[in-house]
Amino acid sequence: MEIRKIQELLGAEVLCGEELLGNEVSSACCSDMMSDVLAYVKDQGVLLTGLLNSQVIRTADMMDMVCVVFVRNKMPTEEIVTLAKDCGIVVMRSELRAFEAAGVLYHAGLGRKNDDG
Amino acid sequence: MAEPIHFHFDVDGQDFSTAGEASVVVKKKLRQLGYPPEAIRKVSIAMYEGEINMVIHGGGGEADIDVDEKEIKIVLTDHGPGIADVEQAMQAGFSTARDNIRALGFGAGMGLPNMKKYSDSMKIDTEVGKGTTVTMTINI
Numbered sequence: 001m002e003i004r005k006i007q008e009l010l011g012a013e014v015l016c017g018e019e020l021l022g023n024e025v026s027s028a029c030c031s032d033m034m035s036d037v038l039a040y041v042k043d044q045g046v047l048l049t050g051l052l053n054s055q056v057i058r059t060a061d062m063m064d065m066v067c068v069v070f071v072r073n074k075m076p077t078e079e080i081v082t083l084a085k086d087c088g089i090v091v092m093r094s095e096l097r098a099f100e101a102a103g104v105l106y107h108a109g110l111g112r113k114n115d116d117g
Numbered sequence: 118m119a120e121p122i123h124f125h126f127d128v129d130g131q132d133f134s135t136a137g138e139a140s141v142v143v144k145k146k147l148r149q150l151g152y153p154p155e156a157i158r159k160v161s162i163a164m165y166e167g168e169i170n171m172v173i174h175g176g177g178g179e180a181d182i183d184v185d186e187k188e189i190k191i192v193l194t195d196h197g198p199g200i201a202d203v204e205q206a207m208q209a210g211f212s213t214a215r216d217n218i219r220a221l222g223f224g225a226g227m228g229l230p231n232m233k234k235y236s237d238s239m240k241i242d243t244e245v246g247k248g249t250t251v252t253m254t255i256n257i
């Protein structure tokens with residue numbers, strides 16, 4: 001699925017990485033525990049989180065994730081967005097809660113075997 | 118990937134917002150140098166977990182990384198409280214992190230097991246009241 005489609009599905013506002021919206025991702029992970037992301041993420045390209053700090057971006061970078069979605073309308077600081085830009089990570093924010101955002105993406109086929117999105 | 122390279126970082130133990138900075142720099146460098154993605158992935162996870170530990174448990178310290186065409190060696194030294202029972206600390210899920218650390222997204226007790234998993238060798242030298250040095254190597 002193109003990152004652009006994720007943005008559309010979540011009605012999200014893109015805060016950086018516009019030029020990367022055409023990139024493909026096949027799965028996502030939803031967590032506020034970066035420890036768990038580090039321990040369990042394999043090839044999920046997208047991180048949905050309600051946690052708001054620089055370690056969200058650094059953790060995503062370490063795990064080769066390409067897109068971070070801040071849920072519940074959280075607004076990352078300038079510092080967080082700059083760091084993401086530096087790491088080549090798309091950052092967006094959505095009004096949806098984590099559970100809803102994950103549900104919408106899953107329903108649309110992200111992270112399921114026959115992802116034809 | 119020609120001559121050996123050394124990186125040195127002072128890891129600030131007071132300012133959590135900078136925790137992980139050194140690992141981001143090392144990852145970027147290894148990418149530029151053209152190291153294989155699997156090796157970079159292992160270095161990234163192992164070093165980042167170790168760097169976070171230095172900040173949340175060890176009060177900061179120094180990170181030294183040596184890179185050559187055969188292996189990447191990561192040495193993380195702090196002057197914190199040390200680890201009284203290393204065997205217990207190595208167990209998956211064991212953590213002494215408090216709620217304030219969990220609120221920052223860390224403290225699941227998976228750091229040391231993860232560092233062991235992603236490095237090809239790992240050694241912990243620690244003394245209670247003196248500090249901890251973790252040495253990890255990743256083969257290329």
Ligand SMILES: Nc1ncnc2c1ncn2[C@@H]1O[C@H](COP(=O)(O)OP(=O)(O)O)[C@@H](O)[C@H]1O
Binds near residue numbers: 207
């Ligand atoms: N550098 C360190 N200095 C002192 N204690 C440490 C250090 N690294 C790890 N520990 C101890 O080992 C425990 C387990 O570490 P880890 O597996 O990384 O889990 P976590 O960091 O989530 O607590 C920590 O909770 C802490 O008690």
Ligand SMILES: [Mg+2]
Binds near residue numbers: 166170224226228229
């Ligand atoms: Mg840890």
